[in-house]
Amino acid sequence: MKARVIVTLKSGILDPQGKAIEGALRSLGIAGVVSVRQGKVFDIEIAEGDRAVAEARLKEAAEKLLANTVIENYDVKVMG
Amino acid sequence: MKAAVVVFPGINRECDMARALKLASGREPAMVWHAETALPAGIDIVVLPGGFSYGDYLRCGAIAARAPIMDAVRAFAAKGGLVLGVCNGFQILCEAGLLPGVLMRNARLKFICRNVYLRVERSDTPFTRGYNAGQVICVPTAHGEGNYVADAGTVARLEGEGRVIFRYTAPDGARAPEWNFNGATNAIAGIINERGNVLGMMPHPENHVEAAMGPADGRGLFQGLAEHLDRAA
Known part of the structure; x- marks a missing residue:
């Protein structure tokens, strides 16, 4: 199963990057850019047939390693 | 003082740290590889040195914080054992949940490598008994991610409980934004855990321990630790 975990900074956390x-x-002249927040995307292939189980496992991965929940939020999307 | 220095792939300050520990205690510290699952017997302090464990991939210290040896370090700290983390070591302690908060990119995005001034806020900890409270020490710093951040409640607790141990200040000990070079919340350079046995700090006291290095202001930390541990032994 393919999945994507998106990690973003919580609002209020300064993002100098x-x-x-x-x-x-x-400075490139791209009009209308109001603000930019940088985040991370993890494309993960997981050997698991059950969607709910895969999602639970990836949430565990996000909690334990992919995100630092002190400063970051995460979102798990199982794409099947 | 029987120290263990944990060696993670990508760190580079372990020899400096070992040298400072030996200078203060007369004993060669044990160098412990990150893949080990136990600390050597009889150790009374564990040190996580500076560097760039795993090339700072994912987040600084994030992968090292999940290394096999860290369960042993956690258990050692839970029993009251002393743990010192410097620079990347501080980042690892935060990522491992042994200290609160996180070290973010420096406010002006630059890697900063120079001597800085730290005010020692307390002298009644095993790590700072070699100093006087309010004393200002000059030690080198070298990091790109040392901007201490925690939620307001955590910062209030750290301040209220006197757990900010080192703060970036001017040479006379006064706080000013221009001396808080990395933008850390409340100019925090080093904190201690609730129990007082785990200290993390960004600057490098191990690089100012002999006259040849410039001021030997970092020596007090190691000398104080050695005295504390030798008295306890």
């Missing part, structure tokens, strides 16, 4: 990217986009 996002800010730098935001500045670069503006």
Whole structure:
């Protein structure tokens, strides 16, 4: 089964990398960029037939390693 | 003082740390590989040194914090054993849940390598008994992710319980934004856990332990630890 885990910074957490990217986009002249927050995407293949089980396992992975829940939120999407 | 220095792939300060520990205690520390599952018998302090474990992949310290040896370090800390984490070691302790909060990218996104001034906030811990409270020490720093962040409740608790042990200040001990070079919350450079046996700090006291290195201001930390542990033994 293929899945995607998206990790993003919680709101209120300063994201200097996002800010730098935001500045670069503006200097490239890309119009209308209001703000940028940088996150991470993990594409994971998991050997599990049951969707719910796969999702539970990936949530565990996110809690234990992929995200630092002090500063980050995560979202698990099992794509089948 | 019978120290163990944990060696993770990608760290580079383990020899400096071992040298400082030996200088203070007269004993060569045990070097423990991260894949071990137990600490050597008779150890009274575990040190996580600085560097770039796993190339800082994922988040600084994140992968090292899940290494096999860390269960043993956690158990050692739970029994009251002293644990010191410096730089990447501090990041690992936060990622391992042994200390609260997280070290984020420096506020101005630059890797900063230079001497900094730290005010020692307390002298009544095993790690700082070699100093006076309020004393300012000069030690090197070298990191890109040392900007301490925690939620407001955690910071309030750390402050309220006197668990901020080192703070970035001017040479005279005054706090000012320009001396808080990495943007850390409340200029926090080092904190201790609730029980007082786990300390994490970003700067490198192990690099200022002999006159040849410049000021030997880091020596007090190791000397204090050696005295504390030799008295306890």
